[in-house]
Amino acid sequence: MNRSGITRKLVWAVVALCVCVLIFAILAYRPAIATVTRPDPRLFDPALVVRGANLARLGNCVSCHQSASGRPYAGGYPVKTPFGTIYGSNITPDPATGIGAWSPTAFRRAMREGVGRDGSHLYPAFPYTHYANVTESDLGALYAFLMTRPAVRSVPPANTMIPPLGFRPLLAGWKLLFVRPQRITPDANQSAAWNRGRDIGETLAHCTACHSPRGLFQQEKRGAQAYDGGWSGGWYAPPINAHSPAVQAWTVERLDAYFRTGLSTAHAAAAGPMGSVTYNLARAAPTDVRALATYYAWQMRDAPAARLEPPLPDRQALASQGHPDGAQLYEGACAVCHEPGAAMMVAGRPALPLGTPLHEDNPRDTIQIVLKGLHPPVSPRGPYMPAFADALDDRQVAEIVAYLQMRHGTGPAWKNLEKDVAKARKEGE
Amino acid sequence: MIDLTVNGATTRLDIDPATPLLYVLRDDLGLHAAKFGCGLGQCGACTVLVDDQPVFSCVLPIGAIGTRKVTTVEGLGTAAKPGDVQRAFLHEQAAQCGYCIPGMMARAQGLLRKTVTPTEDELRTAMAPSLCRCGTHMRILRAVRRAAVMRGGGVVDAAEPVT
Amino acid sequence: MSSVASRRDVLGGLLVAFSLAPSTALAQTGGGEGSGGPPTIAPDLPGTLAKFPNLDAWIRIAPDGRVTVFTGKVELGTGVKTAMAQLAADELDVAIDRIDLITADTGLTPNEGVTAGSQTLEQSGTAIANAAANVRLLLAEAAATRWGVMATTLFTRDGLVLGGQGKRATYAELAASTSLAVRARADVPRKRREARQLIGRPVPRVDLPAKLTGLPSYVHDMRLPGMVHARVLRGPSSGTQLTPELSALRRQPGVARVVQVGRFAAIVGPREWPLEQALRVANRGRWVRDPSVPALFPMPAGLLDMRRESQVINNRRDDPGARGVQQLSARYDRPYLMHGAIGPSCAVALFAEDRLTVWTHSQGVEPLRQAIAELLAIPADRVRCVHREGAGCYGHNGADDVAGDAALIARAMPGVPVRLQWSREQEHGWEPLGPAMLAQVDATLDASGRIVDWRHQVWSNTHSTRPVAAGDLLAGAEVVPPFKPTPPKPIPQPNGGGDRNAIPLYRFPNQTIVSHFLPDMPVRVSALRGLGAHLNIFALESFMDELAAAAGRDPVAFRLAHLEDPRAAAVIRQAAARFGWARYRSAPNRGRGFAFARYKNHGAYCAIALDVERVPDEGRLIVHRAVAAVDSGEAVNPDGIRNQVEGGIVQSLSWTAFEAAGHDGARRTDYDWSTYPILRFADAPRSVTVEVIDRLGTPFLGTGECAQGPTAAALANALASATGSGCEVCL
């Protein structure tokens, strides 16, 4: 698509948005819900709190709602979208700056309809579009859990949305256009674990939020395109359906281990935003995690590797010829950990060619890992890789990535690598 | 042939360009401040500055350095004339065995080049890639806070005051 | 003396004249901790002077006025070099920068066995201080004779003896005609405290300017002319054997030589990096589990099932009639822990003219020399082990093994200095671990809330497999025929090994302390800072809190009520006061913890209070404040003491909150910092304060290990208090 084409589309988009605003101005109105005194945390049933904790972990809530310094649920964590940066809100029970003054009704409305207690519409970075199917009792458990967290007084920074999107009533139009709650009914042909996995994955865990492509208005594409791969925080979330590029099958066992440890010995370590997902899944109820693994292994049942795990290519000589600079950089910077015979390989860390990023149809994840390295996602013990962003320039990172893909990759050759490195650096800031 | 500029002096080297900088510093240039700790980019003992950025020299091939300037702790000052980061570390007696300390100083220098008024969190995050097994952390943090003050700044919410 | 040895620039020719004690006097040191060395021959003299009573074994004065001080102990990063220089300079009355300190060198220094157990100042420091006082008096007497006056009319200042009417003589000129090859006198007074200028002051470390500016300071930094580099080939961890592809290695560029002695194999070449690359080729070879090692890795509870030799180490019934009303029991354990030096072990060796010199960061050059001599089958007097600093070791790590490896390689290449550097993975995989341990404590309270009966049992492997013979070195098991390791022995009280600090300092009228020594070692283990004191104090001091709670007493008051030692009470009071124990207000998820111990019951006293928050939903701990009070007897260098205790607190937090070494039945599962994470800056306490109580005129008390146990217990106690402090459904 050429540039003027995009511009024209955008113009139309803005016009369309304005029309929506006009038409639905009245519909957009939501009343405030009266404040309540913060409920005494001791009055909640501890069993309910424990159940809520599990749900919060399955939902990975803390990822976006932590503070910039990592205080859970205190808000302030920046979520970057193409339309600006949204800061996760404070959902600790502090009455002034958190949700301490929210009644269960206000909480339910926020979760189900994406409307704050004061009646303002919430940005869909908060994935309420997925929560329509969360049961009443689960909502109650989540409420109990959040209301028993330590209250933290903290106001997150103001969102920086591009105009006119700072004007929240516009979101009512967005909702009208894109929110299509579908009832999830149990599939009698599938196991209980599968059904439970679908319940969690399609609702609270909101996996499609990252793993599905999005449209012009950041709406998730559902239906046939669901789980076709998407983007999150400058990382690519690969397809987790029949198009999964993994070169080894994602069996239930492997997925389960990956979710609980952040590492699959047949694939690689959880990186980027997936890291915090596994951090939380590692702390969730094992049966629920297993259920998720069951459902998503099923989603990937027709992926190429599920049928046949191909022999892994190692075109070392060819790649060295094709990318001599990359080969040299690899030798001095990467081989010490990744080359066969490196102590880490002898010890059983997954071999480089097993890593899904090398087989994705775009280079972004490989680039991000080189730039940012890896940090053990689940506990201090775990896969680690140093970041090379400060040590290597864009061209050098591109050389390494090109070398790696030529040596081990199975997809079509990546193009314009250097540009993508520059972009990845920018988005990672 | 590779031209390498370290602490202001350029040396021409006939060495495999894949060789990590650490070995070249220690074995060819006789600079011993950067230490071998893991060779894996995990501990920070080998940290040096490349164009003011702290990097692990054990996983940086010399062929990748190009015209960028390498600064090691030898380049920060000498025993007779220590630089300000070194003076701050001496003032706080921030060492036990001292093996990790040159890497710590390089990292501190990198941080202070960026800002002399970091927050305590920023300070700890900047130092995080470097490990110390002796447990000298408290003194290392004190030394960096002192160095920030010496440069006209200071850690804004310092966990311990500079006295 | 070989050419390399005479390169000891600091001393020039001076040393050649110094005759060593004959090697027959070098008794076997027996693997104990900090023990060993030759027999006591002058029991009236303090410290190691009792074994080496002649002054010239400790101090020599050169014609240029520089003073060389010899110690058989080594610098491990604890600052003892500085403390020794302070002692010598002050007692001698010379400026500290005129002191050159020579640390352990089997060719030069008194044999002081192993540097361990926080005994350096007690033994060597005491000797040096008294030797210096002796030398000062000798020089003054020489001047008195020269001037025909009474020595008592003279005084000394900065290397000069001064008399009335402008009479003055330098130490150097007096020393030229005064033999120091005389026995020290026991009755020479030490300097009065008012006259001291260095002892008791926070003198800056003498070694830091070099270390902080990149001057070669460590054995790792040695670069001798003609030196080659080496890498040793081993399986992934102790208990495995590698079959490297030696033929492929020989073809590998940069590998000049493959040295093979039995199963021992190493590669040698002029440059390090090609050897690192070759190591990867070697590691593609097959490794198998070493069949001679049992496939057993008992996690602490499994220790109970092992063969044991039990011994009651303390049993008293002072009040058999006491009536208990409440009985409590608890069990505590610790996993295997790693030393994890930041610099992997390294050694340089040169075999020339049938003599071997090894530069090593071993803690015990003398026993190492015996072990290497046996390994190479050469007389011990042909082996010289010279200490060079390494990264902090915290006990017996790979230092001795790498020295043995380097010796084997050097012997294969006469005349060529060989530098052997272990990899990170080799250090993690092969160093002896600190043993896992388990303790069971039972106690009875009487109606008034006093402990009337106490029973402590501890299960542990040995805490010292320090080499005394070739079989104790890794290479010793690889040569053919292999050497057998020395059978492990418990370290007897009052120091103790696994039972170190198992006997409480508290006054419990009735007590039984049982040490279960487990002679079979499924995993290679040895001394780790504090030995058994870490777990025993952890158990004792955690249990004291449980008992205090049961008795309804404040933990600090409860401890004081059971103590008679006034110095113990003083550190406890000091730490509590400085922490603000009485004023402390707990917050949700936040609590305080206290613990105390006197290390080995005869070392330094240390009390620690912590203020700790447990962040819910994260499991993360924030140590807001650590406050310690320590009594090390006479404080030679209070800042050095603070540094040790601060470091001990942080290291012990790391052990306690982050660390555990694992094994998968075939090999260890920790091979680098990602598999064996340790505390990083984010988890370091927000603040640490250490108060030093200086006890002038009392003996030096070892300090280096005194914080390990109390910190662990204080952390556990603080967490218990945080959990009990209205933690809002802690998850």
Ligand code: FES
């Ligand atoms: S030696 Fe480079 S990071 Fe450890």
Ligand code: FES
């Ligand atoms: S001071 Fe010894 S490792 Fe940091």
